[in-house]
Amino acid sequence: MTTCSHCHSLKIVKNGKSYYGKQNYKCRYCCRQAVERAPEKLYGGNELLKSLLLERVSLHAMARNL
Structure with a gap:
């Protein structure tokens, strides 16, 4: 995850893990959280x-x- 999916800011940081074990990220600009998808x-x-x-x-x- 290189940019925020909402505001497209480059200022994102790791923010723990989700319930399913995937890395959770938080945008420092808009304070939204997101999980990186494949x-x-x-x-x-x-x-x-x-x-x-x-x-x-x-x-x-x-x-x-088929």
Whole structure:
């Protein structure tokens, strides 16, 4: 986590751990807290499934394609 997700300030500090064990950060400028998330994949394995759902393909055809 390099910037605050709310105000985009560079002044963030570690602020303990969350209940799930992830590092918690606090912005010194806006005093908001955030947990660092893993970056989202641009092309995940579910892209084909999403495109088939958008095209309203039948369930039988989806199973055959996947």
